[in-house]
Amino acid sequence: MKKTNTSFSEYMNDWLYGSDGYYATYKNIGKEGDFYTAVSTSKFFGGTIAKHIISLVDEGFLKKDGVVCEIGAHHGYFLADVIEFIYTLRPELLKTLKFVIIERFDDLQIQQKEYFKDSFGDVITLTHYKSLYELKCKNAFFIANEIFDAFACELFFKGKTARVDGHEIEFDVDNEWVKQKAQKYHKSRGEIAVGYEEFALSMAKSCEKFEFMSFDYGEMQARPDFSLRVYENHKVIPFFDEDIKREELFKKSDITYDVTFEHVKDAYKEAGIEFIELKAQMVALIDMGILNLLEMLKENVDEKIYEQELQKAKMLIMPNFLGERFKMIRFRKIF
Structure with a gap:
């Protein structure tokens, strides 16, 4: 029987980013979607980044x-929250800072432009690029x-790399x-990310001096096993579950894995960017x-509104929700 030559990275790339892939069109995130993110949880995530900026x-x-x-940027909520808080904390910066989104998909660019237009009118000029190289x-x-x-x-297991048939x-x-x-x-088994090196290099070439901050789940050291999983309607399905129906989930659900931050760190170091x-996440945001x-x-709104926002913000920093499992990694390039 002839083997197919599809690598797992090609399969996963098609699943997420193919012409009809999961991320090729707008998807709800949060209660109505397949999973939550910090952005969908509280505006104070973007607000804290605004304070840092x-x-x-x-x-x-x-x-x-x-x-x-x-x-x-997906819908554009995160950057919009950042801008909203900059307006509150230091409004004069909105006249001078330039706001950019890197988004490869035209459909999502349209969604982001419409959201920014609805949110800010002509006050904010948003520029799009399809990649950092632009x-x-x-x-x-x-x-x-x-x-x-x-x-x-x-995917790697006992000296061999996976293919998909x-x-x-x-x-x-x-x-x-x-x-x-x-x-x-x-790692004797698990996921080996593809593309970190090129991504870091593209960022290094795009700008002379910058800080880069990213939030994700994982650890500095690699996990000793597979973490690959599918998210569907807030259900977590291990990719190697014996009952999984991959053909039904393909391109219709999110697929992801834990990040090995040491790999990210090494990729940026190779590109000449300093790890900070x-x-x-809870420590970083605090x-x-x-x-x-x-x-x-609390000083500017009534108690009910404050309590509502406080409960949302707590989800960002509580260890049993997003606070501990998610990490912030930060880099700087200085010429």
Whole structure:
């Protein structure tokens, strides 16, 4: 029987980003979607990033006419929340900062433009690029939420790399690159992300001086097993569950895995970008001032509204929800 030559990374890329892939068109996120994100949980996620951006301006790292760029913005809620809080905290910056979204899909660009038009009218000019290679700037702050878990990956098991036959997984391919990565990160089985190196290099080439911050779930060291899973209507389905019906889930549900942040760190180091820190999301948000923002809210709204927003914000920092499992990783390039 002839083997098919589809690698798992090609299969996953088609699942998520093919012409009719899961992310090719707008999907609801949150209660009505397949999963929650920090952005769908509370506006204070974007608000805390806005506070951090202002601190970068005050520090002199980010110029007042620098670029604020979100990568993989989906509907555009995150960047819009950032802008809304900048307006509240330092409105004059909206006249000088440039706002950019990197979005490969035309349909999502249209959704984002419409949302920004509805939210801000002509006050904010939003610029789109399909990739970081198209962006050329001198000074920027890059932000992304749950991007590294959305890179396609290869699957590795006891020295062999997976291929896909139909929707069945066979471990019988010799792939030296995957094997070397598995050895480097001490994995006898699991996911090896594909594309981190190119992504880091594209960012390095896009801007002379920048800070990049991203939030995702995973750990610095690689997991010793498979974490690949599918999200459907807030149900988590392990990819290797014996009852899984992959052909029915294909392109209709999200597929993801835990990030090995050491791999991300190494990719950025190879691109000449300095690793700053990795923190639990709850620690990062508290350090950047989310509690100060909540205190400001308490002083300016009635108790009921404050309590509603407080409960939403707590979900960002509670260890048993998003606070501990999600991590913030931060990098800087200085010329």
